[in-house]
Amino acid sequence: MAKQISVFLENKAGRLSHVTRVLGDAGINIRALSIADTSDFGILRVIVNDPEKAYRILKERGFTVSETEVIAVQVPDSPGGLAGVLEEMAATDLNIEYLYAFLGTAGNDALVVFKVEDTEKARTTFQEKGIKFLDENRLYQL
Amino acid sequence: MTYWDQEKECMPRQELEKLQLRRLKETVYRVYAFVPAFKEKMDQAGIKPDDIQALEDIRRLPFTTKQDLRDNYPFGLFALPMSEVVRIHSSSGTTGKPTVVGYSRRDIDTWAELMARALVSAGASRHSVIQNSYGYGLFTGGLGIHYGAEKIGASVIPSSGGNTKRQIMLMQDFGTTVLTCTPSYALFMGEVMQEMGIAPSDLRLKSGVFGAEPWSENMRREIESKLDINAFDIYGLSEIIGPGVAIECCQKSGLHIAEDHFIAEVVDPVTGEAVDYGEPGELVITTITKEALPVIRYRTRDLTTLTCEPCACGRTHVRMAKVLGRSDDMVIIRGVNVFPSMVESVLLDIPGVEPYYLLIVERKGNLDELEVQVEVSERIFSDEVRKLEELGAHIRKELESALGVSVRVRLVEPKSIERSEGKAKRVIDKRSI
Numbered sequence: 064m065a066k067q068i069s070v071f072l073e074n075k076a077g078r079l080s081h082v083t084r085v086l087g088d089a090g091i092n093i094r095a096l097s098i099a100d101t102s103d104f105g106i107l108r109v110i111v112n113d114p115e116k117a118y119r120i121l122k123e124r125g126f127t128v129s130e131t132e133v134i135a136v137q138v139p140d141s142p143g144g145l146a147g148v149l150e151e152m153a154a155t156d157l158n159i160e161y162l163y164a165f166l167g168t169a170g171n172d173a174l175v176v177f178k179v180e181d182t183e184k185a186r187t188t189f190q191e192k193g194i195k196f197l198d199e200n201r202l203y204q205l
Numbered sequence: 206m207t208y209w210d211q212e213k214e215c216m217p218r219q220e221l222e223k224l225q226l227r228r229l230k231e232t233v234y235r236v237y238a239f240v241p242a243f244k245e246k247m248d249q250a251g252i253k254p255d256d257i258q259a260l261e262d263i264r265r266l267p268f269t270t271k272q273d274l275r276d277n278y279p280f281g282l283f284a285l286p287m288s289e290v291v292r293i294h295s296s297s298g299t300t301g302k303p304t305v306v307g308y309s310r311r312d313i314d315t316w317a318e319l320m321a322r323a324l325v326s327a328g329a330s331r332h333s334v335i336q337n338s339y340g341y342g343l344f345t346g347g348l349g350i351h352y353g354a355e356k357i358g359a360s361v362i363p364s365s366g367g368n369t370k371r372q373i374m375l376m377q378d379f380g381t382t383v384l385t386c387t388p389s390y391a392l393f394m395g396e397v398m399q400e401m402g403i404a405p406s407d408l409r410l411k412s413g414v415f416g417a418e419p420w421s422e423n424m425r426r427e428i429e430s431k432l433d434i435n436a437f438d439i440y441g442l443s444e445i446i447g448p449g450v451a452i453e454c455c456q457k458s459g460l461h462i463a464e465d466h467f468i469a470e471v472v473d474p475v476t477g478e479a480v481d482y483g484e485p486g487e488l489v490i491t492t493i494t495k496e497a498l499p500v501i502r503y504r505t506r507d508l509t510t511l512t513c514e515p516c517a518c519g520r521t522h523v524r525m526a527k528v529l530g531r532s533d534d535m536v537i538i539r540g541v542n543v544f545p546s547m548v549e550s551v552l553l554d555i556p557g558v559e560p561y562y563l564l565i566v567e568r569k570g571n572l573d574e575l576e577v578q579v580e581v582s583e584r585i586f587s588d589e590v591r592k593l594e595e596l597g598a599h600i601r602k603e604l605e606s607a608l609g610v611s612v613r614v615r616l617v618e619p620k621s622i623e624r625s626e627g628k629a630k631r632v633i634d635k636r637s638i
Binding site: 067069071072073078099100101103104106108122125126127128129131160161178 | 581582583586587588589590593594597615616617618619620621
């Protein structure tokens with residue numbers, strides 16, 4: 064399990080640079096990020112080294128921000144690695160809301176951040192199937 | 206139940222109407238004699254002061270409009286020489302030449318009297334600490350409330366608008382019990398209080414008297430819960446006298462118009478024909494005690510209804526419904542009248558949506574487009590695009606069914622819509638017609 068910070072951004076010049084600058088000035092390191100966008104607005108999703116602090120700082124600066132539980136899954140860094148994980152998830156009816164790749168790696172494995180409908184179910188499934196995922200404290204340190 | 210002036214506020218209607226007729230006649234004589242521009246209007250309409258024999262005869266008199274005030278800028282409609290005028294107020298003049306109004310010494314007393322009634326009606330007394338956050342200056346809000354608050358013997362804090370954190374500090378330190386300002390500013394204060402970590406229970410605030418812009422019942426609920434107070438609507442306009450023309454009583458079921466000083470009518474905004482009690486239309490007011498600037502049948506451009514039903518509070522003066530909108534604020538989109546207050550009402554019915562919004566009207570090709578900007582607060586934020594889009598669609602559907610016109614909803618970042626310390630700006634009309 065890991066905490067992802069999500070920020071609402073208007074689709075306007077300078078908004079993304081503003082939020083990243085706020086995080087940078089607070090000494091927060093972005094470890095992974097994805098942006099979901101529509102024509103009017105976007106949602107910035109980040110994994111950072113200190114989610115609590117990031118949440119607090121962004122809130123203080125007036126951003127609309129939320130914390131979301133996600134899972135950082137270790138995916139074999141070889142052809143078909145991600146497909147294998149996704150097939151297992153499909154087989155157990157685990158719905159994925161979105162996913163994005165992590166910048167670092169965990170040993171030989173690539174890391175993919177998953178947001179699923181049912182985090183508990185995902186965890187048990189991964190444990191049963193022997194799919195590794197990263198403990199949050201380790202993730203923030205990567 | 207307390208009144209400031211029970212004899213006047215609860216005067217039997219028959220007696221009240223007799224008083225009105227006498228004062229109306231006097232006013233018409235004075236205006237005819239001392240205001241050449243209005244004499245000309247009356248002559249054109251073929252009516253003489255002597256023709257006013259009953260209250261209904263008021264309908265034969267010509268209207269006064271904001272344009273008349275502008276055409277006679279600055280003092281052309283004054284009925285007294287400047288040596289008798291002790292105060293001048295003026296509108297901001299954002300839509301052209303400002304309108305200028307003048308007061309004799311007795312007018313200032315009348316105004317203070319009206320404001321005293323209003324404040325007492327809203328539960329204030331000499332024991333109240335009234336923080337007056339209406340702007341002081343040319344705008345009538347600040348000084349108007351101020352004189353009435355002193356009249357009832359309350360302790361007045363003339364904090365004027367702006368510097369919100371200091372306003373809240375004053376409330377805390379001075380034990381403010383009554384807040385007077387625009388409803389949008391009251392709401393903003395509530396928001397800043399929250400940010401400062403100050404709960405309503407940390408304050409002694411009991412009630413608020415809010416006016417100078419139209420606001421919905423939903424907005425009242427929002428303000429009352431955010432500040433934990435009783436919120437009262439006050440009505441007035443500088444052309445008539447300023448705040449205190451009408452005030453809500455404890456029943457909060459319409460605003461009593463001070464009929465011993467004003468005659469209120471409601472007319473069809475297009476034809477100018479009088480409409481019946483209970484029918485919506487434009488409020489028209491005649492002043493019957495003003496000396497410096499008596500105004501006959503002033504077209505307020507405020508849309509409301511009147512009721513003469515007796516009120517449980519005991520006051521006999523006619524009540525006007527909360528103003529639906531000022532026809533100046535009304536935007537006509539593809540032939541449909543849209544008031545910001547309608548948008549506000551819809552938004553506040555959707556859980557989690559904050560009452561900060563902006564209407565932007567543009568003409569694309571030959572078609573008017575209405576965009577409503579709504580702030581995304583933490584309570585409604587989801588990190589899933591789908592959910593935010595559903596929210597946007599839901600707001601759009603609710604707005605469209607209430608307004609009867611298609612709307613584009615744009616979700617914007619919190620605090621990106623300008624907070625107002627005075628009258629809120631709700632509409633940006635980019636159409637060049």
